[in-house]
Amino acid sequence: MDEPIDYRRYTQLGVELGGRIATVTLCSGARFNAVTWRMHHELGDVFGDLARDARVDVIVLTGAGDAFCAGADLRWLQGQLDDPPAPREARERGRAIVLGLLDCPKPIIARVNGDAIGLGATLALLCDIVVAVDGARFADPHVRIGLAAGDGGALIWPLLIGYARAKEFLLTGNKVAAPEAARMGLINHAVPAAELDATVQRFARQLAAGAPMAIQFTKAATHIPLRQAVESVLEASLALEGQTLRSHDAREGVAAFLEGREPRFRGR
Template identity: 50%
Template sequence: MALPDYETIRWERHGRVLRLELNRPDRLNAVDARMHSELARVFVDAAEDPDSDVIVLTGAGRAFCAGGDLAWQQAAIDDPVSFEVTAAEAKRIVFSLLDCEKPVIARVNGPAVGLGCTLALFCDVIFAAEDAVLSDPHVKVGMVAGDGGAVIWPQLIGYARAKEFLMTGDALTGAQAAAMGLVNHALPAADLDAAVDAFAERLSKSALQAVRWSKVSVNIGLRQLAHSIMDASIAYESLTNRSADHQEAIAAMREKRAPIFTGR
């Protein structure tokens, strides 16, 4: 199978391991409309790739994924109807990750923010650099964490902790995330590649049907939760996309100042 033609996600095979690299390094791999569309289909294409058995998801350069691109967020404010496409794609991203039978390993090499953090947390095993920053700061831009954060955070660290981080948008280092069980492993950045490569190679030489179907079995509960939560959380996110607070947050980021929220 030839490597698919993606504009914002680089495909590389190393033996039976497929590496998917978010590839907007000059923007810290922030998600724009094109990348969001490609993320909505990349895990389906990767699942169907006959030349790989294990997937590694990572980011080019010094970031994993910095969340939503500022210009893309402003475009959604200016044209709220366009958020309907984003909402449909957001569900496909999460469910295609959950439905992919191949093990997906996250290599969190740098900041994983917002949707970037959601992508990492929905992977099956997560390796993070100790100094990587993980956060879901939707509330800091006046939005609901509708793209999957409300599903996955409570399953990994419990409801009380999840609500604290989702309601504040506070960040964790990779080391802190590993200590509380949000990610599997945190290690020095210089050791990240060796650890991920060794684990991916180990899985690729395992009894693959047993590995895949163990993942599928565990994900049944997550899929049920995602089905019960995501329609509501995305709907709430779409409402906050139209809010004055969201526009104020985006303007404040552009003007490099603190936002002044009014609750509207």
């Protein structure tokens, strides 16, 4: 018998087990649970560990405090502008997170307790059921800091809400409030804060009490088009993001955000 997986090696993800349900909490320590270098690597590993853990049938993904995830920590991103990762390394990191979520056979519920922005939105939207507090907002504002939407946004938004709506949000970086996101099919449910935990737990307990093989095989079947899209859309978008990461506009966009001013993009 395999040894139980020890989740103590995760320092920016909290992992708690109980009743066949694992709760993964984004807790980088950065403002609004922004994704740091360490969290980025941990996100690429944790869903594989949970997939192999015989104690777990259902996963809940949430954020610490009042935020879900603000996307990449911009000071970490600024460091990448100064010392860009090798293109292959950057693509492999991005793929590891997306495939970790998509290839995990166990159902994953996003408990979105606050804003889900950039990579934070991608993490939530790649889950199987998304329940958000009604005050949360979703956005993928890569373009606002001079980057292509390369970490999964260009993959998942069009598949959920169609190309016209998806391009509106991806090309502008505009936010969509959770109730409207639910109405357009971007997420499943937007509920008052007082109902968030009960709603998430109702789904989690129902799935945990269900037939694991049937649920997992159904998830695998419905993910076939998603996996096919990964090999085309995700690979291309990660490569394009890598190109913009080396641009003047990205450097200007990040600097402007950190300095609290409007960016002056030059298209180069």
